[in-house]
Amino acid sequence: MPPETRPADTGVIHDIGYRGYAGPRLGRAYATRSLFTQSLRAAYGLGRSGKSKVLPMLVLGVLTVPAVIMVAIALATNRSELPLDYPRYLSAFGLIVSIFLASQAPVLLSRDLRYHTVPLYFSRPITRGDYVRAKFAAMVSAQFLLMAAPLLVLYIGALLGRLDFGHNTGHFLSGLVAALLYALVPTSAALVIAAATPRRGFGVAGIMGYLAISTVVVAILTRIGTGTEPTVPDSAQWAALLSPNDLVESLTNQLFDVGGGGDRLHAPGAFGVAVFIAAVIAMVAGSYGLLLRRYRSV
Numbered sequence: 001m002p003p004e005t006r007p008a009d010t011g012v013i014h015d016i017g018y019r020g021y022a023g024p025r026l027g028r029a030y031a032t033r034s035l036f037t038q039s040l041r042a043a044y045g046l047g048r049s050g051k052s053k054v055l056p057m058l059v060l061g062v063l064t065v066p067a068v069i070m071v072a073i074a075l076a077t078n079r080s081e082l083p084l085d086y087p088r089y090l091s092a093f094g095l096i097v098s099i100f101l102a103s104q105a106p107v108l109l110s111r112d113l114r115y116h117t118v119p120l121y122f123s124r125p126i127t128r129g130d131y132v133r134a135k136f137a138a139m140v141s142a143q144f145l146l147m148a149a150p151l152l153v154l155y156i157g158a159l160l161g162r163l164d165f166g167h168n169t170g171h172f173l174s175g176l177v178a179a180l181l182y183a184l185v186p187t188s189a190a191l192v193i194a195a196a197t198p199r200r201g202f203g204v205a206g207i208m209g210y211l212a213i214s215t216v217v218v219a220i221l222t223r224i225g226t227g228t229e230p231t232v233p234d235s236a237q238w239a240a241l242l243s244p245n246d247l248v249e250s251l252t253n254q255l256f257d258v259g260g261g262g263d264r265l266h267a268p269g270a271f272g273v274a275v276f277i278a279a280v281i282a283m284v285a286g287s288y289g290l291l292l293r294r295y296r297s298v
Contacts, residue, residue: 032130039138043104059100067150071157086175087258091249096119105194106203113198128295143183151175175257186244188287214243234268
């Protein structure tokens with residue numbers, strides 16, 4: 001079009017009052033803490049729909065109500081100690097804790113992959129390492145709080161019932177150590193599985209399948225190694241290294257002298273304790289490293 005016939009440019013820039021942000025920048029640490037807090041709340045369905053709260057609260061109730069009943073029985077029958085020791089309580093309800101882990105770990109990781117929100121996190125000041133640390137710490141904290149709640153009920157009930165203070169305090173602390181190990185070891189493996197797929201259903205099935213199958217394999221190998229003997233020999237106890245839950249149970253049973261009977265899982269001797277501790281560290285550190293590697297490619 002010739003210049004003399006081109007229409008006049010009538011574009012106008014309007015100032016509608018928007019201003020740039022001139023306040024303080026809170027930085028990576030604040031963003032990472034916020035992501036941790038939001039993820040921890042999401043694990044219990046807080047801040048989400050009512051349907052999302054049903055399973056976490058149901059699991060919390062299933063774990064806590066038996067503790068209340070045990071305390072009531074101990075007080076009504078004038079027992080000198082609780083019916084079930086603190087670490088043993090956690091191993092007795094291991095399946096319930098695994099259900100919570102399998103259902104909620106994909107909530108923290110798989111949903112971000114499915115809805116492509118991970119790149120949005122990385123467009124902010126936080127790094128990929130910050131993201132992994134926040135999610136890892138949130139799921140571990142959620143698991144620990146879930147298991148610490150019934151232990152606290154048992155401990156408070158024991159004190160109110162005037163049971164031996166020193167005995168219950170020591171065993172309560174050993175229960176907290178066991179809860180921390182249960183929160184670290186199975187959770188680290190579950191998060192790796194959840195981060196491998198954007199489909200929550202696949203993540204739930206993968207985590208539950210891994211935990212259940214590994215437990216069954218350990219039971220079979222232990223049974224084979226026992227043969228006709230009335231107790232599980234030390235040679236068969238090494239099978240517990242194949243299952244995260246059995247690994248923690250065996251280690252805590254040996255460290256705190258918990259449990260009895262021929263089917264008691266335990267780390268075989270001082271050397272076994274050292275190997276089992278090394279296995280715990282290797283599993284947690286290895287899983288964390290795999291998570292970091294996974295999010296380098298996202």
